[in-house]
Amino acid sequence: MTTLLSTRGIRKNFAGIVALESVDIDVEPGERVGLIGPNGAGKTTFFNCILGVIGIDAGRVEFDGVDVSGKRVHERARLGIGRTFQRIELFPDSTVRDHLVIADRARRNERKWFSDIRLLGRPRADELGRTDEILELLGLRELADEPIERLSLGQGRLVEVGRALMTQPRLMLLDEPSSGLDRTETAALAKTLREVQEHRGFAILLVEHDIELVASFTNRSYLLDFGRMLVSGTTAEVMASSEMRHAYLGDLEVPT
Amino acid sequence: MLASIGEDLFRAVLQGAPPGTVYALVALGFVLAYKTSGIFNLAFGAQAYVSAVVFFKTHTEWGWPILPAFLLSVVILAPAVGVLLEWLVFRHLRTAPPVAGLVVAIGLTIALPAIVDIVMNFEPKTGASIEGIAPRGNNVFYDVWDIYSFSRNELVAMIVALTATVGLALLFKFTVIGLRMRAVVESPRMTELNGINADRVSTAAWALSSFFAGLAGVLIAPRFTSLAAGEFFNIVVVAIAAAAVGYLVSLPRAFLGGLGLGILIALFNTFIPKWSNDFTWLRPIQSNLTPAIPFIVLFGILVFSPKVRQTQRASDPLSGVDPPPSSQTHVATDSRRITIQRVLGTAFIVACGVVLFTRGDTVWIFLATQAVALAIVFLSITVMTGIAGHISLCQGAFAAIGAFTVFQLADRFDMPVLVAALIGAVIAAVVGALLSLPLLRLNGIWIAIATLAFAYFFNAVMVKFSWVGGSASGAAASLPVPRPVVGPWDFNNDKVFLALVLIILVVATVAVTLFGLSTTGRTLKAVRGSEVAAQSIGISPARARIIAFSVSAFVAAVGGAMLALQQKAVNYDNNFSPFGALFWLVLVVTFGARRPAGALYGAAAFGLMNKIFLEGTFVGWILRDPGRIPGFFPISPKWRFILFGLGTIQYAKHPEGVIEMTKARSAERRAKRAAKKAPPVTATPATQVEEPVS
Numbered sequence: 001m002t003t004l005l006s007t008r009g010i011r012k013n014f015a016g017i018v019a020l021e022s023v024d025i026d027v028e029p030g031e032r033v034g035l036i037g038p039n040g041a042g043k044t045t046f047f048n049c050i051l052g053v054i055g056i057d058a059g060r061v062e063f064d065g066v067d068v069s070g071k072r073v074h075e076r077a078r079l080g081i082g083r084t085f086q087r088i089e090l091f092p093d094s095t096v097r098d099h100l101v102i103a104d105r106a107r108r109n110e111r112k113w114f115s116d117i118r119l120l121g122r123p124r125a126d127e128l129g130r131t132d133e134i135l136e137l138l139g140l141r142e143l144a145d146e147p148i149e150r151l152s153l154g155q156g157r158l159v160e161v162g163r164a165l166m167t168q169p170r171l172m173l174l175d176e177p178s179s180g181l182d183r184t185e186t187a188a189l190a191k192t193l194r195e196v197q198e199h200r201g202f203a204i205l206l207v208e209h210d211i212e213l214v215a216s217f218t219n220r221s222y223l224l225d226f227g228r229m230l231v232s233g234t235t236a237e238v239m240a241s242s243e244m245r246h247a248y249l250g251d252l253e254v255p256t
Numbered sequence: 257m258l259a260s261i262g263e264d265l266f267r268a269v270l271q272g273a274p275p276g277t278v279y280a281l282v283a284l285g286f287v288l289a290y291k292t293s294g295i296f297n298l299a300f301g302a303q304a305y306v307s308a309v310v311f312f313k314t315h316t317e318w319g320w321p322i323l324p325a326f327l328l329s330v331v332i333l334a335p336a337v338g339v340l341l342e343w344l345v346f347r348h349l350r351t352a353p354p355v356a357g358l359v360v361a362i363g364l365t366i367a368l369p370a371i372v373d374i375v376m377n378f379e380p381k382t383g384a385s386i387e388g389i390a391p392r393g394n395n396v397f398y399d400v401w402d403i404y405s406f407s408r409n410e411l412v413a414m415i416v417a418l419t420a421t422v423g424l425a426l427l428f429k430f431t432v433i434g435l436r437m438r439a440v441v442e443s444p445r446m447t448e449l450n451g452i453n454a455d456r457v458s459t460a461a462w463a464l465s466s467f468f469a470g471l472a473g474v475l476i477a478p479r480f481t482s483l484a485a486g487e488f489f490n491i492v493v494v495a496i497a498a499a500a501v502g503y504l505v506s507l508p509r510a511f512l513g514g515l516g517l518g519i520l521i522a523l524f525n526t527f528i529p530k531w532s533n534d535f536t537w538l539r540p541i542q543s544n545l546t547p548a549i550p551f552i553v554l555f556g557i558l559v560f561s562p563k564v565r566q567t568q569r570a571s572d573p574l575s576g577v578d579p580p581p582s583s584q585t586h587v588a589t590d591s592r593r594i595t596i597q598r599v600l601g602t603a604f605i606v607a608c609g610v611v612l613f614t615r616g617d618t619v620w621i622f623l624a625t626q627a628v629a630l631a632i633v634f635l636s637i638t639v640m641t642g643i644a645g646h647i648s649l650c651q652g653a654f655a656a657i658g659a660f661t662v663f664q665l666a667d668r669f670d671m672p673v674l675v676a677a678l679i680g681a682v683i684a685a686v687v688g689a690l691l692s693l694p695l696l697r698l699n700g701i702w703i704a705i706a707t708l709a710f711a712y713f714f715n716a717v718m719v720k721f722s723w724v725g726g727s728a729s730g731a732a733a734s735l736p737v738p739r740p741v742v743g744p745w746d747f748n749n750d751k752v753f754l755a756l757v758l759i760i761l762v763v764a765t766v767a768v769t770l771f772g773l774s775t776t777g778r779t780l781k782a783v784r785g786s787e788v789a790a791q792s793i794g795i796s797p798a799r800a801r802i803i804a805f806s807v808s809a810f811v812a813a814v815g816g817a818m819l820a821l822q823q824k825a826v827n828y829d830n831n832f833s834p835f836g837a838l839f840w841l842v843l844v845v846t847f848g849a850r851r852p853a854g855a856l857y858g859a860a861a862f863g864l865m866n867k868i869f870l871e872g873t874f875v876g877w878i879l880r881d882p883g884r885i886p887g888f889f890p891i892s893p894k895w896r897f898i899l900f901g902l903g904t905i906q907y908a909k910h911p912e913g914v915i916e917m918t919k920a921r922s923a924e925r926r927a928k929r930a931a932k933k934a935p936p937v938t939a940t941p942a943t944q945v946e947e948p949v950s
Contacts, residue, residue: 053788077794089792091785102782103793105775113774121773160789167793 002065004029004203005081005171009059010049012042012227019045020227022059025205027171032197032204034218034235036211038247042227043207044086047175050205051083052076064170078107082169082202084160086176090148096159097123097144100131103166134162137196154185158192165196171203178210186210190217211248215239223247267404268522274410276518277417278476282491283498283510284424285468290504292440292461295346295357296701299364301492303466304473305485306372307334308386311474312483313376316387326389330470337368338466342459349908354701355647356908362649363842367901369485370894382482388412394478413475420471421511424464428507437461486835490547493712496705497554503561517553521546548716551709558706559694609758613751619867621750625822627863628757633815634844634855635768636808641841642849643772644804645784647704650691650711651812652837653718656828657684658813659820660724663735673740677817681810688809689802696798699787711834719828734825747821757818764811765852771807772851780804839897846903848913857915861900866893 315325388409399405428434502509661680719725848854872889
């Protein structure tokens with residue numbers, strides 16, 4: 001089986017400052033991988049490099065064995081990379097279901113003019129079925145016709161997940177999903193995410209500085225700091241490593 | 257030969273220096289306001305106009321001496337206007353999206369000249385020689401090097417502009433307020449955290465910037481042969497080009513940009529007539545290429561220089577703390593009410609139509625037809641701004657393409673005009689798509705500015721080609737267009753023609769509505785809502801933009817063709833000029849760009865408000881006797897500009913427009929009334945507002 005996502009020697013400079021220096025990671029199909037690091041470690045930069053939001057200065061990004069380094073953001077999304085946002089990004093003036101329908105139509109890339117006109121833009125029966133399935137999975141069924149302005153932040157994040165799921169991604173990139181949520185909300189989100197992931201079988205790359213969430217959610221992790229990959233291995237190994245302690249606590253001696 | 261070229265060069269530099277310094281002045285003031293408030297103040301030109309008019313009125317017409325007139329118009333009035341605008345309008349826009357500020361500034365561009373015209377009882381002057389701030393400034397000349405003779409006005413303008421620039425530099429470098437202004441530039445929020453009142457600093461910056469506007473207005477007025485708001489809007493576009501040289505944030509580079517543009521224009525003025533002896537194709541456009549230079553420069557900078565696209569806001573380290581603007585929730589209205597409203601609305605429109613067709617005289621039919629044709633054009637703004645979320649300032653050019661195509665095809669090939677209109681729309685769609693290509697990587701206000709540059713380029717260069725605007729002498733001459741005759745219907749009859757345009761409007765409205773509901777329309781709305789989120793689900797923003805531009809241009813061109821058919825001529829300057837087209841945007845945005853209704857109301861207001869309300873006809877109807885219309889009618893038609901120009905101010909808070917806002921308000925009131933009648937049992941989860949998301 002080919003590795004789903006692999007980056008080799010990713011390098012990114014911002015005006016002479018090295019933000020990323022030769023970062024390699026691998027994500028196998030269906031696994032949950034964490035990318036941790038303190039603030040300013042380069043996590044978000046790396047995330048944006050994978051997605052193509054910013055260009056890279058050296059290295060390559062391979063998705064499913066194909067070099068996607070030259071592809072644009074939406075093209076990578078079409079190949080099966082879904083994402084959520086740290087600062088939530090939803091479409092204003094639309095309902096929860098609208099979000100899923102638009103994603104579904106974007107994936108299938110079909111323009112049925114006649115049925116659009118006949119239904120005045122309302123979702124078609126097959127689309128209702130597919131969106132209901134995802135809404136059920138995420139526990140958003142009750143909120144299907146709510147405008148997103150009425151949702152809480154946690155629910156909004158789930159809508160983002162649902163929207164990404166509609167594109168049937170093989171890899172889901174989660175950008176600090178815990179930000180803005182308290183511990184109970186984070187735990188609830190993690191639970192839902194794990195259930196959905198086990199049910200659908202896509203891979204997850206979780207970018208997070210909430211160690212607790214990474215520890216409970218992922219099997220394997222990478223620790224990034226100052227643009228360099230410091231440790232990789234199982235999450236437990238990474239958490240126990242001295243580099244981890246150093247990155248988060250500096251030279252402090254931790255009383256044991 | 258070489259010596260003569262050298263002499264020409266030198267002369268061009270000397271000739272370009274006076275306007276160059278004034279452009280630099282405008283650019284400085286513009287950059288100052290942009291830097292300190294983040295507002296892209298297109299109303300800068302209008303502010304310059306205000307001072308120029310007051311100076312003209314007091315000095316030339318009322319015979320005040322120069323000094324008091326100058327003090328009143330520039331030193332007192334100009335900063336006062338700026339402070340007032342900052343206080344009433346722009347202060348509240350500091351955290352609004354940049355596009356909102358731009359729209360409001362466009363509204364003020366329309367409203368301010370109308371206000372000053374009414375207050376000062378001034379009518380735009382054409383063909384007059386306007387006095388500057390130097391006595392007999394246009395008539396005394398100095399020729400130092402025996403190459404180019406400066407008029408006294410030019411010299412004084414140069415000296416004053418340079419003095420002001422040096423003053424500004426000293427202020428910025430050495431005073432506390434200068435330091436604070438520089439701090440506010442970096443991050444207004446950070447400055448406030450340091451205990452500095454950013455509002456006060458911003459007010460000071462606006463006062464200063466507006467002083468520059470007024471000064472520039474008075475200094476540049478003698479260069480124009482007419483004192484009209486459109487001319488002053490031109491200079492702000494020139495200033496944007498100059499400011500773009502300094503990426504909109506560098507004051508020294510903005511100054512150099514302004515000076516450079518002045519000289520560049522002078523160079524072209526000197527050399528193009530010589531080249532056109534060798535290159536005949538230059539001949540028809542030689543006189544028009546020079547005014548187009550700033551727009552070409554601006555367009556070029558926008559398209560080819562990536563740095564200018566990074567808006568200043570992005571660099572503010574604390575920009576993330578601002579809450580995103582609240583968006584509108586759906587207005588939930590019960591279906592019975594909607595049905596009643598629809599029935600009543602339809603009945604009203606049908607009644608109006610019947611009265612119009614049976615009893616309307618030529619004037620009424622003319623106005624109604626014009627409004628209907630304009631409504632088609634306005635629908636293009638619904639597509640561009642309402643659905644796709646772009647502010648385009650070149651809808652006039654798109655409409656003009658439709659009109660010109662009808663003229664050309666009918667004139668040269670005797671083509672049926674309705675077919676020609678369709679071809680014109682297709683051509684406009686292609687032009688729109690092509691135009692959107694270089695703009696793909698721009699966003700927000702930059703699209704507005706680039707389209708504005710295109711509109712002025714079209715206005716200055718394209719229109720003058722014989723294969724576009726007809727005659728080589730320019731577009732001032734109106735080009736005759738025949739009305740169509742199809743089978744038994746002769747559309748030379750105005751009522752029959754009105755029926756035709758109405759049918760086209762209905763088709764266009766339905767088409768635009770369906771477009772908004774279709775998958776493509778929803779895709780555009782998704783990109784409008786969040787470009788990054790749209791990309792993340794595989795939507796191509798580039799494709800969305802191309803579609804938006806071509807569909808919008810298509811609709812605009814259909815409307816433009818209808819306007820031409822209605823007037824039986826292409827009156828480019830009256831109908832499609834870039835400055836005039838600003839008012840279109842203002843109208844549609846005020847009423848609401850999100851739905852076609854806004855376009856329809858906007859067109860009705862444009863075409864009929866003057867006749868019905870301002871001329872007092874409506875009061876006459878109520879009093880049942882035109883003879884009893886009170887004496888203060890007719891009111892100046894300029895009130896339209898003031899009303900709708902100021903109407904854009906609510907755009908920042910209510911981008912959905914007046915119509916939707918009123919609906920939401922009345923729905924709220926009904927809900928409150930209902931809540932009073934029946935004591936609330938329990939709040940249902942559906943109405944419970946949790947922590948808002950976006």
